[in-house]
Amino acid sequence: xxxxxxxxxxxxxxxxxxxxxxxxxxxxxxxxxxxxxxxxxxxxxxxxxxxxxxxxxxxxxxxxxxxxxxxxxxxxxxxxxxxxxxxxxxxxxxxxxxxxxxxxxxxxxxxxxxxxxxxxxxxxxxxxxxxxxxxxxxxxxxxxxxxxxxxxxxxxxxxxxxxxxxxxxxxxxxxxxxxxxxxxxxxxxxxxxxxxxxxxxxxxxxxxxxxxxxxxxxxxxxxxxxxxxxxxxxxxxxxxxxxxxxxxxxxxxxxxxxxxxxxxxxxxxxxxxxxxxxxxxxxxxxxxxxxxxxxxxxxxxxxxxxxxxxxxxxxxxxxxxxxxxxxxxxxxxxxxxxxxxxxxxxxxxxxxxxxxxxxxxxxxxxxxxxxxxxxxxxxxxxxxxxxxxxxxxxxxxxxxxxxxxxxxxxxxxxxxxxxxxxxxxxxxxxxxxxxxxxxxxxxxxxxxxxxxxxxxxxxxxxxxxxxxxxxxxxxxxxxxxxxxxxxxxxxxxxx
Amino acid sequence: xxxxxxxxxxxxxxxxxxxxxxxxxxxxxxxxxxxxxxxxxxxxxxxxxxxxxxxxxxxxxxxxxxxxxxxxxxxxxxxxxxxxxxxxxxxxxxxxxxxxxxxxxxxxxxxxxxxxxxxxxxxxxxxxxxxxxxxxxxxxxxxxxxxxxxxxxxxxxxxxxxxxxxxxxxxxxxxxxxxxxxxxxxxxxxxxxxxxxxxxxxxxxxxxxxxxxxxxxxxxxxxxxxxxxxxxxxxxxxxxxxxxxxxxxxxxxxxxxxxxxxxxxxxxxxxxxxxxxxxxxxxxxxxxxxxxxxxxxxxxxxxxxxxxxxxxxxxxxxxxxxxxxxxxxxxxxxxxxxxxxxxxxxxxxxxxxxxxxxxxxxxxxxxxxxxxxxxxxxxxxxxxxxxxxxxxxxxxxxxxxxxxxxxxxxxxxxxxxxxxxxxxxxxxxxxxxxxxxxxxxxxxxxxxxxxxxxxxxxxxxxxxxxxx
Numbered sequence: 022x023x024x025x026x027x028x029x030x031x032x033x034x035x036x037x038x039x040x041x042x043x044x045x046x047x048x049x050x051x052x053x054x055x056x057x058x059x060x061x062x063x064x065x066x067x068x069x070x071x072x073x074x075x076x077x078x079x080x081x082x083x084x085x086x087x088x089x090x091x092x093x094x095x096x097x098x099x100x101x102x103x104x105x106x107x108x109x110x111x112x113x114x115x116x117x118x119x120x121x122x123x124x125x126x127x128x129x130x131x132x133x134x135x136x137x138x139x140x141x142x143x144x145x146x147x148x149x150x151x152x153x154x155x156x157x158x159x160x161x162x163x164x165x166x167x168x169x170x171x172x173x174x175x176x177x178x179x180x181x182x183x184x185x186x187x188x189x190x191x192x193x194x195x196x197x198x199x200x201x202x203x204x205x206x207x208x209x210x211x212x213x214x215x216x217x218x219x220x221x222x223x224x225x226x227x228x229x230x231x232x233x234x235x236x237x238x239x240x241x242x243x244x245x246x247x248x249x250x251x252x253x254x255x256x257x258x259x260x261x262x263x264x265x266x267x268x269x270x271x272x273x274x275x276x277x278x279x280x281x282x283x284x285x286x287x288x289x290x291x292x293x294x295x296x297x298x299x300x301x302x303x304x305x306x307x308x309x310x311x312x313x314x315x316x317x318x319x320x321x322x323x324x325x326x327x328x329x330x331x332x333x334x335x336x337x338x339x340x341x342x343x344x345x346x347x348x349x350x351x352x353x354x355x356x357x358x359x360x361x362x363x364x365x366x367x368x369x370x371x372x373x374x375x376x377x378x379x380x381x382x383x384x385x386x387x388x389x390x391x392x393x394x395x396x397x398x399x400x401x402x403x404x405x406x407x408x409x410x411x412x413x414x415x416x417x418x419x420x421x422x423x424x425x426x427x428x429x430x431x432x433x434x435x436x437x438x439x440x441x442x443x444x445x446x447x448x449x450x451x452x453x454x455x456x457x458x459x460x461x462x463x464x465x466x467x468x469x470x471x472x473x474x475x476x477x478x479x480x481x482x483x484x485x486x487x488x489x490x491x492x493x494x495x496x497x498x499x500x501x502x503x504x505x506x507x508x509x510x511x512x513x514x515x516x
Numbered sequence: 517x518x519x520x521x522x523x524x525x526x527x528x529x530x531x532x533x534x535x536x537x538x539x540x541x542x543x544x545x546x547x548x549x550x551x552x553x554x555x556x557x558x559x560x561x562x563x564x565x566x567x568x569x570x571x572x573x574x575x576x577x578x579x580x581x582x583x584x585x586x587x588x589x590x591x592x593x594x595x596x597x598x599x600x601x602x603x604x605x606x607x608x609x610x611x612x613x614x615x616x617x618x619x620x621x622x623x624x625x626x627x628x629x630x631x632x633x634x635x636x637x638x639x640x641x642x643x644x645x646x647x648x649x650x651x652x653x654x655x656x657x658x659x660x661x662x663x664x665x666x667x668x669x670x671x672x673x674x675x676x677x678x679x680x681x682x683x684x685x686x687x688x689x690x691x692x693x694x695x696x697x698x699x700x701x702x703x704x705x706x707x708x709x710x711x712x713x714x715x716x717x718x719x720x721x722x723x724x725x726x727x728x729x730x731x732x733x734x735x736x737x738x739x740x741x742x743x744x745x746x747x748x749x750x751x752x753x754x755x756x757x758x759x760x761x762x763x764x765x766x767x768x769x770x771x772x773x774x775x776x777x778x779x780x781x782x783x784x785x786x787x788x789x790x791x792x793x794x795x796x797x798x799x800x801x802x803x804x805x806x807x808x809x810x811x812x813x814x815x816x817x818x819x820x821x822x823x824x825x826x827x828x829x830x831x832x833x834x835x836x837x838x839x840x841x842x843x844x845x846x847x848x849x850x851x852x853x854x855x856x857x858x859x860x861x862x863x864x865x866x867x868x869x870x871x872x873x874x875x876x877x878x879x880x881x882x883x884x885x886x887x888x889x890x891x892x893x894x895x896x897x898x899x900x901x902x903x904x905x906x907x908x909x910x911x912x913x914x915x916x917x918x919x920x921x922x923x924x925x926x927x928x929x930x931x932x933x934x935x936x937x938x939x940x941x942x943x944x945x946x947x948x949x950x951x952x953x954x955x956x957x958x959x960x961x962x963x964x965x966x967x968x969x970x971x972x973x974x975x976x977x978x979x980x981x982x983x984x
Binding site: 085158 | 833872876887892893894898899902903905906909910914917918921922924925928929932936939940970971973974977978
């Protein structure tokens, strides 16, 4: 069942792209495949029960490379299931958004569907080699998306993206090999490694291995100072690509922090949690400050992503600072981190798709060239306003639930992480200011060509924001899944 | 079973290839130029027969020729990889030498050189190793020069001179080791050399290693590789950068495991490995001729191949990792060269602009091959690289895995320099480039093979590692 969910998009890709199908069939086929995938994930969610400690739900394990004790091992828990669901939603939105796009549909559908398999596979993987295979393929897939369908200096941006994230993935691979060599008997299996805890007690080797893994994940997330690939990659990627990149691919990094760093190297994580915490704080503030200086809408959203991912890093860092009587608070922080991943995936995907609408109508991202869009494009204005509010953490939307948990947990565990609240303030001001510049005031030079959001674009963006609203109003169904997993992670850390 | 047995049938694959080569050589004189395809069939038949003989022979392992060679997992691995890779190269040769007046000679030289590579991989005696070195080298000089162009002549001369110098070093080293040990049999070396003086032993071994480095195309004997790759025909380039390496790397593995642990031999190989990968990668940066770029890339790939040799005997993963990487590398490298022979008129990277739209299958094969050489999953080389890096760390050289990963990142840069134009829009006024059907078929077929490499890695590992 889970394997089917992982490989369904790839299967659809081979079916759609084998014969020479006409363009509408391809584009609708993509939507149908993505909807099927979402339906499968919904079934998984409905049948999900919190697995017992040391096991996973929907587990499948088949020997793969016996020589290095690596299996095809997939499974879900409270950390991965929400992210898999978010991935399916974002990809469906990307498919709907691209319904009218006639640019080489065959290969585009193939690349995006393959990318979906890769992303779901990364979240579902319970074997380090399998994780790495999917993780690395996500880079290749995104490179093809940017280099093939981007605009502007896409070749340069794609190369920068590839080199940077490939560096990260190699560091990650180094860390994985370190874990393998340290384990006894040697294994790449995550569940097995978590049980063995090969680096119990910490030490230099543990620090080096954790450092390699953290470097790999920090590049992917990205955190300051490894974030410089993100703005150009986003600016030059196509809108659907940006939505997937920000919505899903960045989560591969933050998910890794929890899944690999905290669970597999708990002692080293505790020892170095301060560093993670500080990096998170710097990302929060730096992302917010640099975002304020942007005049390009897409770069601005990209930097708010750095800020938002900073909250996640902050939370997982704070969760590692073990002190007496803070276990409950740290559970809240981890749960908030996962909620933030889901929330940011939905909201940023919506924002980037709306930025794509802006480019498609007017050919520019320059915020100053707009103004007074509210009159010309009321639906766009409404969608953008809701997305901005969700992003800045307005109560009633998902961002609030996430950030409330993150700060409630982090401040209780480490009081001075309250400095990060400044980031929320900055981003709130920034997004409101941007909204004001775009939709109110005098019409700018690019405004008169602007037509409102069309049906397929509304269908793509609307559900993302509705889900954000649903999580904001009724977070329990999500938290019921996340909280037991967060508690399990914190229990491993406190051991 | 006694080591003094002859067991000539254990050498059946080598005998078949040698016989095939001789039939091609003599038959060429009696076959009209239009009918030379018959010799291609002979060559392919000899290779297939050798493949079958190798698989059958693997059931009856043990020494042969009075202990001078041995049939074990390494030998079988070498035989299978060499036979398959040579078959693939034969497909590329189809269009390049068809009805050429040197057609039969090309096949004969390829089969003889392949025989040499097989003996290199199976030799357990330094004297047999020296003979195999010559058998594997001399046909190469001819092959490289067969095209009779200026560049080809220069490449042939360079290959010949380098080969001659390093061949002499190999013989010198063999002499020194024989003088110290009183034997040339590898299994006896460890015991006989345990008390040998360090300095002459070091000189002797370094000379032998240098000779094998020429065959492998590794530092310090790599100069000929880029020239041969650029100057020779495409099929020859694919051949000389693939087949001899297989035999040479296996021979180095046998040598390193046979030496006493009085001196850090693993470190020597590790230094050569790092030098090869770094130098090959740095030199490949500025290349605009795709074959020259691939030539330098093979120098760096040998660096990765030497990593498991450096930790030979210190980790149970070494032999399997080496064979896995060798097999994956051989197929992937042939794919990359097949793309260049499929496009005979394109001789620089800029010429690949728009290939993605004009020739999508070929472009996809090229992207798969280049990303495969980088070691991106799910290609076969990824599994090889993972195994090799793991073996290095497990064998007590974590710094070598780090060097390998760092070099992988560096190599990405120039492989992407080639991928980038493929994805770009080409000049709309220029139609898609002329392609050759056989090479295109070989490129796409083998590219698919490398893609299923990772999912099927478990099976491969059992097949290779179980006996290695």
